[in-house]
Amino acid sequence: MYDRETGSLWHQATGEPAVGTLAPSGARLKVLPVVVTTWKAWRTEHPRTLVLDIRTGHTRDYTPGRPYGPYFRSPDTMFPVSPRSDRLRTKEPVFAVRIGAARKAFPVDVFGREPVVNDRVGTTTVVVLGNPDTRTARAYERGPSTFRAGPGPGELTEVGTGTVWRVEEERLHDARSGRSLPRVGGHLVYWFGWYAFSPDSEVYRSSP
Numbered sequence: 001m002y003d004r005e006t007g008s009l010w011h012q013a014t015g016e017p018a019v020g021t022l023a024p025s026g027a028r029l030k031v032l033p034v035v036v037t038t039w040k041a042w043r044t045e046h047p048r049t050l051v052l053d054i055r056t057g058h059t060r061d062y063t064p065g066r067p068y069g070p071y072f073r074s075p076d077t078m079f080p081v082s083p084r085s086d087r088l089r090t091k092e093p094v095f096a097v098r099i100g101a102a103r104k105a106f107p108v109d110v111f112g113r114e115p116v117v118n119d120r121v122g123t124t125t126v127v128v129l130g131n132p133d134t135r136t137a138r139a140y141e142r143g144p145s146t147f148r149a150g151p152g153p154g155e156l157t158e159v160g161t162g163t164v165w166r167v168e169e170e171r172l173h174d175a176r177s178g179r180s181l182p183r184v185g186g187h188l189v190y191w192f193g194w195y196a197f198s199p200d201s202e203v204y205r206s207s208p
Helices: 038-044 068-071 108-112 191-197
Strands: 006-011 017-019 093-099 104-106 117-121 124-131 136-141 147-149 156-159 164-167 171-174 180-184 186-190
Touching: 093 108, 093 117, 093 124, 093 136, 093 191, 104 124, 104 186, 104 191, 108 124, 117 147, 147 191, 156 186, 171 191
Parallel strands: none
Antiparallel strands: 006 017, 093 104, 093 186, 117 124, 124 136, 136 180, 147 156, 156 164, 164 171, 171 180
């Protein structure tokens, strides 16, 4: 990422300035929640969403699948990468979560077996919701609660109490009590890219 105001180049994976006037400053960008999904799935949940027109007036082709379609389909990287890890496939998509100094990668294909994952990142308990078909994942703090899939779309059931929570973009919300649990920042990334910057990252493994 390039910062025009200071002329600094920032690492997307760490949020730290790598080159430019801010490089020695110790600055770090806050990790905000972001989601990858299909337009159909997003529009269903958020029907009033506006979208940028791909007809930008520039010559770059923004048709879906371009310009990186061939790269996405290839198992190879665009450039040499070091260090590497064989814990996962080089370009396996993972949902990467960073909380403080703790790092954890959740392979996207896990969500085909476990669409609701109760886990922790460092000392923070989280629930991660995912869909491998749309490569969508969201993480929320869960405190002492444990969750399972709810009775309807966009809902979770709290194990033990049976309380139904609504899944929202910014939070999990229990309308009856007014309780909320905040969303945790995370992003979808290839394994090789995440590992290169976070070699000490944990990797989530499905329960037997």
